[in-house]
Amino acid sequence: MQHLVGMHDASWQAMYDGILGEIFPSAIDIPHNVATNSFAPNVESVLALEPDLVIQWGDNGAAIIDPLENAGLKVAALKYGTQDDVARWIALFATALGRPDRARELNSPISAALKTLSAVGRSAPKPAPKILYFNRFEGGLKVAATGSYNDFYIKLVGGQNPASGPHGAPGTGMVGVDIEQVLSWDPDIILLGNFDAAMPDDVYQSAVWRDQTAVKTRRVYKVPLGGYRWDPPSHESPLMWRWLSMVAFPQQQPFDLGAEVRTSYKRFYNHAPTAAQLAQILWLKANGASSGYRQFHA
Known part of the structure; x- marks a missing residue:
């Protein structure tokens, strides 16, 4: 710093x-x-x-x-938008700071994680759950549509994005939509981003959303907030991929995400998060009433 x-x-x-x-x-x-x-x-x-x-x-x-x-x-x-862009940023910053070794130290685990999660996603159960990411929920709905980074990782872990493709939201990137459009998609899982203060309880307690599958099955989740937001591409993205895979497919082989966060943060920041900090990162309280979230308390 x-x-x-x-x-x-x-x-x-x-x-x-x-x-x-x-x-x-x-x-x-x-x-x-x-x-x-x-x-x-x-x-x-x-x-x-x-x-x-x-x-x-x-x-x-x-x-x-x-x-x-x-x-x-x-x-x-x-340039912004993809994991390849992040790799180039890391290399650029490492060069500027005279630490090219640091770029290799950070980028190699990201490449390895991408291969691992790609394989996990290809073997995920079918049919793929419909996962909808809200970039904004309060004061107007905005979802991740075709070409967004969120669309990339939803598909990476084996999900499908109802806001993407020919029947999705008009346009690319983050797109404003109305409530009727979201209701017609009826997502299985709703992700609330960290660009506003919306929490799962805001969705669960609203009469507007009560008939949605994600609400009836209690599958609304606040995206983790770590050293940076896990929503957009960053060096912490492999943690987001793994978290989303666990949320989407809680029946898969157990994975200790807390241990992975500690190992990664030691590499990133020379700091191993405490139990309280892990709870804060993963929004254990806010997501506590959502289905399958007990797995993150291990």
């Missing part, structure tokens, strides 16, 4: 809400007023931090990069 002098507010919020702020308490004090919600840079704030390198999204147009470069800042532009 000693190399990081500023960050976007959304990243800071995830760190504050999750356990990264506990692992690295000084990170809470890192300035996070460097850009708007749409990533338009606050150039004055960035210049005040005197950074050697600024990381910015490279696929959102020149309007969010040019002001930084015009101010004389060195900018690395990142």
